[in-house]
Amino acid sequence: MKRFLFVLALSLVAIAPAQASLRIQSWMLANGARVLFVENHSIPILDVSVEFDAGSRRDPEGKAGMADLTNAMLARGLHQAETPLREPAMTEAQISDAFADIAAQRGGGAGIDRAGSTLRTLSSRAERDAAVTLLARILAHPSFPEDFLARDKARTIASIREDETKPESIASKAFWRVLYGEHPYARQETVASVEAITRDDLVAFHRTHYVANRAIIAMIGDITRAEADAVAQQLTMRLPQGDALPAVPPVKLMSAAEERIDHPASQAHVLTGIPALARGDDDYFPLIVGNYVLGGGGFVSRLTHEVREKRGLSYSVYSYFNPLAQPGPFQAGFQTQREQTGEALKVVRDTIATFLRDGPTPKELQAAKDNLIGGFALRIDNNRKILDNVAAIGFYNLPLDYLDTWTANVGKVTIAEIKAAFNRKIALDKMSTVVVGNVK
Numbered sequence: 001m002k003r004f005l006f007v008l009a010l011s012l013v014a015i016a017p018a019q020a021s022l023r024i025q026s027w028m029l030a031n032g033a034r035v036l037f038v039e040n041h042s043i044p045i046l047d048v049s050v051e052f053d054a055g056s057r058r059d060p061e062g063k064a065g066m067a068d069l070t071n072a073m074l075a076r077g078l079h080q081a082e083t084p085l086r087e088p089a090m091t092e093a094q095i096s097d098a099f100a101d102i103a104a105q106r107g108g109g110a111g112i113d114r115a116g117s118t119l120r121t122l123s124s125r126a127e128r129d130a131a132v133t134l135l136a137r138i139l140a141h142p143s144f145p146e147d148f149l150a151r152d153k154a155r156t157i158a159s160i161r162e163d164e165t166k167p168e169s170i171a172s173k174a175f176w177r178v179l180y181g182e183h184p185y186a187r188q189e190t191v192a193s194v195e196a197i198t199r200d201d202l203v204a205f206h207r208t209h210y211v212a213n214r215a216i217i218a219m220i221g222d223i224t225r226a227e228a229d230a231v232a233q234q235l236t237m238r239l240p241q242g243d244a245l246p247a248v249p250p251v252k253l254m255s256a257a258e259e260r261i262d263h264p265a266s267q268a269h270v271l272t273g274i275p276a277l278a279r280g281d282d283d284y285f286p287l288i289v290g291n292y293v294l295g296g297g298g299f300v301s302r303l304t305h306e307v308r309e310k311r312g313l314s315y316s317v318y319s320y321f322n323p324l325a326q327p328g329p330f331q332a333g334f335q336t337q338r339e340q341t342g343e344a345l346k347v348v349r350d351t352i353a354t355f356l357r358d359g360p361t362p363k364e365l366q367a368a369k370d371n372l373i374g375g376f377a378l379r380i381d382n383n384r385k386i387l388d389n390v391a392a393i394g395f396y397n398l399p400l401d402y403l404d405t406w407t408a409n410v411g412k413v414t415i416a417e418i419k420a421a422f423n424r425k426i427a428l429d430k431m432s433t434v435v436v437g438n439v440k
């Protein structure tokens with residue numbers, strides 16, 4: 001019956017209309033954890049995210065992949081807690097069964113800046129308490145069993161070796177390396193770096209980064225403010241306090257570089273870009289509106305018109321900004337026949353240069369605004385999407401009314417603001433390029 005109710009609730013989530021206004025409540029726990037909560041009683045579900053500054057930018061030198069492996073192994077097993085609760089050890093299978101028995105779902109992962117876990121559970125008290133307690137134990141007391149570490153390392157290494165044969169993966173890794181040099185954003189998992197990781201490394205990484213005073217807890221669902229506070233306390237009561245982390249070095253703008261990597265693929269894979277945009281930057285809205293015109297609007301973008309429609313040089317061409325805690329990349333990319341690589345790359349560069357000089361036309365600007373504003377509801381049309389947005393607001397310390405003011409901020413962007421923002425963030429003579437598949 002519980003499983004049936006959960007499936008029914010999930011179906012309701014999929015069709016629940018986005019709220020016109022999302023009131024995000026925020027507070028700090030005594031242990032330093034920050035909580036963000038949206039109260040929503042439309043369906044009997046609670047969605048939770050717990051994140052930490054534990055992404056790949058925190059990987060130790062020579063051991064890239066540590067953040068991913070640590071996060072992946074959180075639920076491989078639990079040791080018996082040395083606390084008054086004396087909670088018993090659990091295997092991976094027992095953890096999975098325990099979540100299934102209460103119709104709860106656990107997820108998570110590690111990105112570049114952040115890592116953590118998510119939970120979806122029925123909001124009824126018994127099921128909610130059981131699910132939250134189990135997630136709290138996973139975050140605080142993973143056992144990191146050696147046999148599962150060997151298995152997960154083998155899987156990761158197999159994936160790396162497979163990626164080494166794919167031109168798109170080769171291009172992406174080279175692109176980040178060329179753009180970021182020695183910065184942690186450039187670190188990529190290799191066979192050697194994963195092989196070097198030990199269980200003691202995972203234990204130390206977890207102890208350093210999965211701490212109460214740096215936890216960001218986001219919640220949306222069918223509970224009250226007081227119940228949300230109790231859930232947050234429950235999630236972090238087992239976590240230790242952590243020392244201050246060393247500052248991540250600033251992103252340095254590298255000299256423009258071009259790297260060509262041979263590959264037998266029939267098409268060349270080309271990426272060009274530059275470190276450009278950090279979360280919370282004042283230029284964020286002019287850049288995303290302008291980029292819709294340049295290369296983010298699919299078939300209606302400038303790049304598609306110039307590269308695909310007018311010249312037939314590529315089926316797909318795009319550009320986008322990837323904002324991070326520190327300036328993430330502006331990236332333009334396409335695939336083309338090997339012999340057309342130089343011509344297509346010149347068209348892309350010329351199109352970007354024209355956009356930097358002139359910006360969008362009034363008609364293009366209005367079309368971009370209409371599309372972005374009209375499509376905004378799809379960004380928050382279910383609790384999962386809202387949770388993702390609220391978690392990002394918490395981690396990157398964005399304004400609590402960020403979602404409520406998003407469409408207004410898009411609507412007031414001007415052509416002059418777009419031109420100024422693009423010219424502040426993008427310099428053609430400093431953009432680096434990676435070509436995989438055509439070394440000529």
